[in-house]
Amino acid sequence: MSAQPAGARPGRRAVRVTANEQLGAYNVLRVDDPQMGELQAGQFAMLAAVERWGGGEDERPFLARAFSVARHHDGESSYLLEDVGPGTRRLCELAAGDELWVLGPLGSGFTAPPQGRRAILVGGGVGIAPLAILQDALSAAGGAVSVLLGFRDEARVPGAGLLRDAELATDDGSAGHHGLVTDLLERELRSDPDAVVYACGPAGMLEGVRAICERDGVPAQLALEAGMACGFGACFGCVVPRRGGGYLRVCVDGPVIDAAELDRVELHAGAPA
Amino acid sequence: MSVEFCGLRLAHPIINGSGTFDAIAARGAFGAALDTAFPFAAYVSKTITLEPRAGNPPPRLWESPAGLVNSIGLPNKGLAGYLAEDLPQLGGYLCDPLASADGASHRVPVITNVMGSTGEELRALVEACDDPETIAAIELNVSCPNVRTGLDIGADPAQLETVVAGLRESTGKPLIVKLTPNAADVPACAQAAEAGGADAVSLINTLRAMALAPGRAGARPWLGGGTGGLSGPAIRPVALAQVAAVAARVAIPVVGMGGVQSAAHAREMLDVGATLVAVGTESFRDPAAGVRIAAGLL
Ligand SMILES: Cc1cc2nc3c(=O)[nH]c(=O)nc-3n(C[C@H](O)[C@H](O)[C@H](O)COP(=O)(O)OP(=O)(O)OC[C@H]3O[C@@H](n4cnc5c(N)ncnc54)[C@H](O)[C@@H]3O)c2cc1C
Ligand SMILES: Cc1cc2nc3c(=O)[nH]c(=O)nc-3n(C[C@H](O)[C@H](O)[C@H](O)COP(=O)(O)O)c2cc1C
Ligand code: FES
Numbered sequence A: 001m002s003a004q005p006a007g008a009r010p011g012r013r014a015v016r017v018t019a020n021e022q023l024g025a026y027n028v029l030r031v032d033d034p035q036m037g038e039l040q041a042g043q044f045a046m047l048a049a050v051e052r053w054g055g056g057e058d059e060r061p062f063l064a065r066a067f068s069v070a071r072h073h074d075g076e077s078s079y080l081l082e083d084v085g086p087g088t089r090r091l092c093e094l095a096a097g098d099e100l101w102v103l104g105p106l107g108s109g110f111t112a113p114p115q116g117r118r119a120i121l122v123g124g125g126v127g128i129a130p131l132a133i134l135q136d137a138l139s140a141a142g143g144a145v146s147v148l149l150g151f152r153d154e155a156r157v158p159g160a161g162l163l164r165d166a167e168l169a170t171d172d173g174s175a176g177h178h179g180l181v182t183d184l185l186e187r188e189l190r191s192d193p194d195a196v197v198y199a200c201g202p203a204g205m206l207e208g209v210r211a212i213c214e215r216d217g218v219p220a221q222l223a224l225e226a227g228m229a230c231g232f233g234a235c236f237g238c239v240v241p242r243r244g245g246g247y248l249r250v251c252v253d254g255p256v257i258d259a260a261e262l263d264r265v266e267l268h269a270g271a272p273a
Numbered sequence B: 001m002s003v004e005f006c007g008l009r010l011a012h013p014i015i016n017g018s019g020t021f022d023a024i025a026a027r028g029a030f031g032a033a034l035d036t037a038f039p040f041a042a043y044v045s046k047t048i049t050l051e052p053r054a055g056n057p058p059p060r061l062w063e064s065p066a067g068l069v070n071s072i073g074l075p076n077k078g079l080a081g082y083l084a085e086d087l088p089q090l091g092g093y094l095c096d097p098l099a100s101a102d103g104a105s106h107r108v109p110v111i112t113n114v115m116g117s118t119g120e121e122l123r124a125l126v127e128a129c130d131d132p133e134t135i136a137a138i139e140l141n142v143s144c145p146n147v148r149t150g151l152d153i154g155a156d157p158a159q160l161e162t163v164v165a166g167l168r169e170s171t172g173k174p175l176i177v178k179l180t181p182n183a184a185d186v187p188a189c190a191q192a193a194e195a196g197g198a199d200a201v202s203l204i205n206t207l208r209a210m211a212l213a214p215g216r217a218g219a220r221p222w223l224g225g226g227t228g229g230l231s232g233p234a235i236r237p238v239a240l241a242q243v244a245a246v247a248a249r250v251a252i253p254v255v256g257m258g259g260v261q262s263a264a265h266a267r268e269m270l271d272v273g274a275t276l277v278a279v280g281t282e283s284f285r286d287p288a289a290g291v292r293i294a295a296g297l298l
Helices: A086-093 A125-140 A154-162 A181-191 A203-216 B023-030 B078-089 B119-130 B157-168 B186-196 B233-249 B263-271 B281-285 B289-297
Strands: A013-023 A026-032 A044-049 A065-068 A071-073 A076-081 A099-106 A119-124 A145-151 A166-170 A196-200 A220-223 A239-241 A247-249 A256-258 B003-005 B008-010 B014-016 B043-048 B061-064 B067-070 B110-114 B135-141 B175-178 B200-203 B207-209 B228-231 B254-257 B276-279
Touching: A013 A154, A026 A086, A026 A099, A026 A154, A044 A076, A044 A086, A065 A076, A065 A086, A065 A125, A071 A125, A076 A086, A076 A125, A119 A125, A119 A181, A119 A203, A125 A145, A125 A154, A125 A196, A145 A154, A145 A181, A154 A166, A166 A181, A181 A203, A196 A203, A203 A220, B014 B043, B014 B289, B023 B078, B043 B078, B067 B233, B067 B281, B078 B110, B078 B119, B110 B119, B119 B135, B119 B157, B135 B157, B157 B175, B157 B186, B175 B186, B186 B200, B186 B233, B200 B233, B228 B233, B233 B254, B233 B263, B254 B263, B263 B276, B263 B289, B276 B289, B281 B289
Parallel strands: A119 A145, A119 A196, A145 A166, A196 A220, B014 B276, B043 B110, B110 B135, B135 B175, B175 B200, B200 B254, B254 B276
Antiparallel strands: A013 A026, A013 A099, A026 A076, A044 A065, A044 A099, A071 A076, A220 A256, A239 A247, B003 B008, B061 B067, B067 B228, B207 B228
């Protein structure tokens, strides 16, 4: 499942930040991390600052935080961050040369569409991150890819620069379609009902995507979020209800989960809106 | 630095706390490296119950200052599922040679943690664990309400002694009683476990705790299970006090745990009388915490 080289020690590693750039309301954090090795689009890593992790709001953060790997090439990984609380705030402060704990790659990623079928990538807010590496991988394999991204407001629109050729929707009408990214998805599916959907974003958006794809009989892979303590299946804390009963651990059964495995995407999951 | 514990020889004194490391999931995440670089000297399973349990509804986690409140609800496959599917995958791990004094790998024995809400349930669990060779020892999680009295079995010394005594002849394997810290007199509970025939006691389990959902009007619990248990560095001074008090009161070995993050913390547990030290929450932050701590004790 994971692409750790055989013989790697199962532990976190300290790596150096090479850059931390502002992208509108987001930050792009780059780290020198050759040990990340080969990974699947949609896999994630648990990150924590080596220095001063703790002592923020409510004396947090304490645990590491989960982030999609937005890109990885030439030994450098990048992550797209949104400041929503003490953990992300501390990571957004890091500067080139600072040290970061990384555990990963973790979880299971997206699987490519069947030969000849178009991939529609649907992202919302900071959830666009895993779609960047997915777009790279699908394009390199020669497949047809459409990208639909939704943002709350003007400050977040620059995030779209992480991907190529994206069509936008915004809640405030500041760019692209004034409305939901799922409106764009419905239009795309009317013109190409054979497409396969890949989505990541806030729970409300994912539930919209799931419901549309279920109605139209379109396969969908959803990258979910959940509050996580460990990221490698140890704590059983990151669960979402599975269709037919029981729970899935988002960190090891996902984060990319086939929409057919879910009755619905629950809103509690702790995802930033 | 190898240690003897209830007749088992362990490469070093660091094991995992039940429910804080899933060897099978970790094998999936980290690959074959885990087989020969297992971070603990013994592997303690999650709590196993007679019937399968799905666990509590989410959210199950709340981060607090230097700690974690969890309300996981003991999800597990049930006894039959554990024995048939999980146990066969658990026997072959070798501990990380970095952490053993002779630099060699040693087999990692399996300790199976079980919980039942009646004496009959517990007996069925213990009897079933007595058979498989892969199970080296049995840990009883007694932080479970008695279905008849509603009291935690482990919180009442008299009840605890009866329960342990009733299980003693069901197994020749070492029986470890994992005490609850949510009791008026924990050392008295430890003594009761010893009197009932326990071979060792382990402590502390999580401290009962609660968190309210942020940013909403009115008090609504955050955790799907309502209340939960606090673990991590926030509880370490409490754990140290309880481990010291228990070790002073019983003659059987003590497994100390609660907030241990470093070799220095583990050394403190050993200094107040623990024979082994278990690491829980710190493994979430670093799956190699166990081997890092053990190597630091060398
Ligand atoms: C697989 C995966 C991939 C992700 N990828 C990205 C990514 O690429 N980029 C990105 O920016 N984010 C990503 N996230 C989300 C990111 O992990 C969270 O935003 C981050 O953990 C928030 O931490 P914080 O300390 O900043 O905020 P927190 O204060 O932890 O707040 C985050 C949310 O958690 C809940 N919460 C509030 N207080 C607590 C508490 N004390 N304990 C528990 N929960 C609380 C609330 O619902 C809150 O909205 C991903 C998450 C997952 C699971
Ligand atoms: C997420 C989580 C799950 C746990 N599950 C169990 C369990 O199934 N059985 C048990 O006896 N203890 C369980 N525990 C308690 C731990 O084994 C340990 O006693 C406690 O967490 C204190 O140690 P720590 O501070 O190092 O985590 C759990 C603790 C956590 C944090
Ligand atoms: S985050 Fe711990 S099991 Fe998924």
